Amino acid sequence: MNIEPTVPTTKNPPEQFAGDVWLDPIALPHESDQTMVVATVRFAPGARTAWHSHQHGQYLRVTQGVGRFGTRDGKIFDVHPGQTLYTAPGEEHWHAAAPGCFMEHIAMTQNGANPSETTTWGEHVTDDEYYGR
Template identity: 80%
Template sequence: MNIEPAIPTSKNPPAQFAGDVWLDPIALPHEPDQTMVVATVRFAPGARTAWHSHQHGQYLRVTQGIGRFGTRDGSIIEVHPGQTLYTPPGQEHWHAAAPGVFMEHIAMIQNAEDAAATTTWAEHITDAEYNGE
């Protein structure tokens, strides 16, 4: 048993995120058969991910602010602190901070056998998609 070493906060890359988004890892695999990854992700107002999906799905627990989550059918769900959103395996989606507020969530995913295949990234969302138009 051990206390995990602190990993510095990193800014997420603009190829997959629009606006300022920061990542703080909480749990990463240590052993070859471990696949759980947990991180705190902080979004500046209006910041967002590009379209993406996860091979094994994803849980997102909003801890501060208001999260905005969208799917390809145009649905947008607002999620508040204390609520957890589940995205099924393979479902394309995006997540963001609502306009005018910061948002923080804890992201929980299971890595694919090939960790690089865990998340499949696509194009950035448009302002119209973000605004539900």
């Protein structure tokens, strides 16, 4: 048993995120058979991910603000603190802070056999997609 070392907050890369988005790891694999990855992610108002999917799906628990989540068929979900959103394996989606507010969520994923291929990234989300126009 040990207390995990503090890992510095990092800003997510502009290739995969639009606007200011910061990440704080909570849990990362230590052993070769462990796959769980958990992080707190903070989004500035209007900041968002690019389109992406996860090999094993993803859980997102909103802890502050209002999260906005979109699917390829144009559906948009506004998620509030205490609510958890689940995306199925391979489901393309994006997440963001709703307009005018910061948002924080806890992201929970399971790495695949090759962790670098667990998330498949696509193009950036347009303003029309973000606003549901």
